[in-house]
Amino acid sequence: MENVENRIGFCPNCNHELTVPANLTNFSCMYCGVGLTQNDLMSEASVFDAAALEDVNTGIAGCILDNKDLMKSFNRQEYTPSFEEYCEKYKPLFISLNECYTAAAPNEREDLKNNAVKAFMDGIAADVSAALKPNDAREQIR
Numbered sequence: 001m002e003n004v005e006n007r008i009g010f011c012p013n014c015n016h017e018l019t020v021p022a023n024l025t026n027f028s029c030m031y032c033g034v035g036l037t038q039n040d041l042m043s044e045a046s047v048f049d050a051a052a053l054e055d056v057n058t059g060i061a062g063c064i065l066d067n068k069d070l071m072k073s074f075n076r077q078e079y080t081p082s083f084e085e086y087c088e089k090y091k092p093l094f095i096s097l098n099e100c101y102t103a104a105a106p107n108e109r110e111d112l113k114n115n116a117v118k119a120f121m122d123g124i125a126a127d128v129s130a131a132l133k134p135n136d137a138r139e140q141i142r
């Protein structure tokens, strides 16, 4: 006969849904193994804004690629105003990335960070490789 109620909650480390006997004080997450108590369980899964993250990953290489002219003014005479302009322009993108990161479960953050770095590096690599190819070679590939 079932006389112990189960409690459903979310692991604060990996975000998986857990069903735990309500009278169990200490237990481990069956997905990530982290030690938990009833107080640690979250009533809702943590969610980050996937569309905002997609926008970040789409635009992140642009902080270099779209600012080649502006970066020419990162010199001794114009550094302060031009760098301030640059920071203001990209502050929203990095605030958005940070919001996604902090809203994600800790176990999801490494992937989230690696994907942003990959999007950045892929964008730069594509630009460099396009610049290195002679025009005629580029046309032959197409």
Ligand SMILES: [Zn+2]
Pocket: 011, 012, 013, 014, 015, 016, 029, 030, 031, 032, 033, 034
């Ligand atoms: Zn877990």
